[in-house]
Amino acid sequence: MTTSTFTVTGMTCGHCVSxxxxxxxxxxxxxxxxxxxxxxxxxxxxxxSVGELALDEVRAAVDEAGYELTGTPA
Amino acid sequence: MTTSTFTVTGMTCGHCVSxxxxxxxxxxxxxxxxxxxxxxxxxxxxxxSVGELALDEVRAAVDEAGYELTGTPA
Numbered sequence: 001m002t003t004s005t006f007t008v009t010g011m012t013c014g015h016c017v018s019x020x021x022x023x024x025x026x027x028x029x030x031x032x033x034x035x036x037x038x039x040x041x042x043x044x045x046x047x048x049s050v051g052e053l054a055l056d057e058v059r060a061a062v063d064e065a066g067y068e069l070t071g072t073p074a
Numbered sequence: 075m076t077t078s079t080f081t082v083t084g085m086t087c088g089h090c091v092s093x094x095x096x097x098x099x100x101x102x103x104x105x106x107x108x109x110x111x112x113x114x115x116x117x118x119x120x121x122x123s124v125g126e127l128a129l130d131e132v133r134a135a136v137d138e139a140g141y142e143l144t145g146t147p148a
Contacts, residue, residue: 012113013086016089040114
């Protein structure tokens, strides 16, 4: 199992968290999505998956939910 | 047709707007719900209905959505 962490901006509430978790959760291999909400700031999204995730796919899922993936903290 | 206006706090995004519109929209006689979102502040909710709305019912619907009805501007 692989754990990847991303920073996402634009999220403000629990509904936003649900939207991101739903879209990212649809990606192949994703087992769990955990969001540490920083309302109006940079939230941390931790994804547990079978195998490595393609950054472009995660970015597209976050975009689909209506937010922006701004980075991948070390 | 009657138009009533309420102020609601705690809303931060479009999802919050949808939640409030959905719950208030379920009230008997309600024809339309319009929300002017002030993220993190006092948003204005305008409800168009057949007949007068009971303030307690609107307050309960807003509470059910997870927010607080704080007043009825003149």
